[in-house]
Amino acid sequence: MSESDSRTSRTSKILAGIAARSPFDPAAHLRLTVEGAQVGWLPRRHAAILAGMGGMVGPQGQGAVALLPGCADTPARNVALAGLARQLADMGHVRGWRDELFAVTPALDALPYGVIERAAARFLGLLTFASHMNGIVEGATPALWISRRSPAKAVDPGMWDNLVAGGVPAGSDPLETLVRECDEESGIPPALAARAEAHGVIDVLREIPEGVQWERVYAYDLLLPADFVPHNRDGEVAEHRHTGPAALLDIMAARAMTVDATLVTLDALRRRGWADVQP
Structure with missing residues (x-):
């Protein structure tokens, strides 16, 4: 040869x-949104976990689910996201805590909707x-x-x-x-x-x-x-x-x-x- x-x-x-x-099966995931913009691909199995935590996600519809629908602004969302990340870690769903924040955003040049501990980003399927x-x-x-x-x-x-x-x-x-x-x-x-x-x-x-x-x-x-x-x-x-x-x-x-x-x-x-x- x-x-x-x-x-x-x-x-x-x-x-x-x-x-x-x-591999990636869109049917096994939900479009994770904030204020109507997609910020992630949430595995359906993780959506079930979040639904059981109360207030973390809205009802599913047309293949999408809203993240923290009860939070109306970025400061409130940041507080809730910090709590969410810590809860997920305590439950054993998130490992490798970094003490580093990633943006929750639909694009690099967009104003982020909030920030979350980096270790939780892939659980949520965030961009x-x-x-x-x-x-x-x-x-x-x-x-x-x-x-x-x-x-x-x-x-x-x-x-x-x-x-x-x-x-x-x-x-x-x-x-x-x-x-x-x-x-x-x-x-x-x-x-x-x-x-x-x-x-x-x-x-x-x-x-x-x-x-x-x-x-x-x-x-x-x-x-x-x-x-x-x-x-x-x-x-x-x-x-x-x-x-x-x-x-x-x-x-x-x-x-x-x-x-x-x-x-x-x-x-x-x-x-x-x-x-x-x-x-």
Whole structure:
């Protein structure tokens, strides 16, 4: 088998793996709304839990359900959302408490209806946002830096990830989040991180054990000096690896990389002509 055929075979296996790890049945979910705007995809099994808690959701109708229908403004909603998240955690439905707030919103540039503890976002199937960055090594030989998630992470522990990846908290934006995560996860100075090139958005919608990952992933590339070696500063990365496209394809084909990082990585390899991946 030629190298080109080998790359094609591996990328086909990777794409099949993404599909297998990304099921989503709309009929098993309700559109979660606030003031008529969709902010999430709530699993029906979670809707039943919320209905039993009283006042958390309205009656179901036309495939949708309203979140906190009795709250008329953002301050009241924030108080109720804080209580909801804590109740869900106490009941064992939410794990990996972060002490970080995510926006309850229909879009990144919309005024949020409220904020909630990040750990509860996927239970509700909320629309969330993340920044992911491919660390491209400068030089004649194609190479990237990737990172392995800490085994202590609540989500996807021990899996390979982009060099830098992080959720966008309420009040932040994708580039601001990226620059901060670059420093914390890989020791990349802010001046260098700010040079990251934006390469569009990848939408992820899939069922996961916690609920639903409905995430808008902002993809970036950053050219790193050939002598740069990343180092973690926040304990969330177990190791970094300098790897070529072929070895990276093998990692992704083995489903050892997270779904969102796989999509961001494949996009970079395709754009740079390092893998036979259809757009």
